Amino acid sequence: MKIKNLMILLIMSSLLSCIQFKPEKMPLISLPILEEIVVCGKIMKERNWAYPRDIKTVFIKGKDKRIYCFLILKKIEDEHFLEWKWYDPEGKLYRSTERIKIGEKGVIYEKFIAWDGIILFREKKDGKWKIAIFLDNKFLDMIEFEIKENNN
Numbered sequence: 637m638k639i640k641n642l643m644i645l646l647i648m649s650s651l652l653s654c655i656q657f658k659p660e661k662m663p664l665i666s667l668p669i670l671e672e673i674v675v676c677g678k679i680m681k682e683r684n685w686a687y688p689r690d691i692k693t694v695f696i697k698g699k700d701k702r703i704y705c706f707l708i709l710k711k712i713e714d715e716h717f718l719e720w721k722w723y724d725p726e727g728k729l730y731r732s733t734e735r736i737k738i739g740e741k742g743v744i745y746e747k748f749i750a751w752d753g754i755i756l757f758r759e760k761k762d763g764k765w766k767i768a769i770f771l772d773n774k775f776l777d778m779i780e781f782e783i784k785e786n787n788n
Contacts (some may be wrong), residue, residue, distance in 0.1 A: 643760035668716060668739075668748070668771065672708040674766070675781040679704055679751055686749055689771040697758050698786040705767045705779060712738060712745040720752040725763025732753075735773075756783065 677690035677700050688706040695703050705720060717735040725728045733752055739745060752767075754760075760783050770775045 667738070668709040668712045670707065670769075670777055671710045672706075672735060673749070673769065673779050674706050675779055676704050678703060678708055679706065679753075681767045686751070688751075693780065694782045694784060696740055697762075697785050698762070700756050702753050702755055703725070703781065703783075704751050706751040707757055707769065708751065709738070709748045709750070710746065710748055714741055715739045716772050718750055719773075721768045722752075722754060723766040723768070724761050725765060726761070730765075 638751035655659055674688050674691045675693055675695050677692065677695065679686075679691045680687045686706075688704065707718075714720075716739050718733075718738055720731075720733045721729060721732040731754060736750065738748055738750060762783055762785055764780055764782050765782050766778055767777045
């Protein structure tokens with residue numbers, strides 16, 4: 637009899653002590669989507685927009701003057717921050733941009749472009765370089781390019 641009463645008590649207490657979790661309503665803000673990333677030698681500006689030109693992955697000292705990393709992002713909601721980190725062939729950080737604000741609170745952009753660049757001086761190291769792109773302090777993508785000596 638005691639066991640039966642104890643079982644009934646356990647069942648009743650488990651039925652009465654129900655735990656319920658109520659999810660907190662958080663606004664959904666989607667992250668921008670990286671549509672395109674290229675390395676190029678020129679940026680052409682036209683009618684409040686810009687386009688990458690001379691897209692390539694090999695740059696020649698004495699022939700090429702600049703190297704740009706050009707991005708196209710889609711679905712920018714709210715404000716976000718971009719950052720570029722350029723690494724030389726030895727893996728050493730060559731250049732890091734400040735965090736660059738893109739987007740605005742309460743505004744949605746279907747497309748957004750951004751770029752960063754370096755000047756190609758003769759003292760730049762030959763070899764494969766890497767550019768890492770960060771969005772809101774999180775790794776977004778990486779692209780490689782090569783610098784070569786002009787053998788002409």
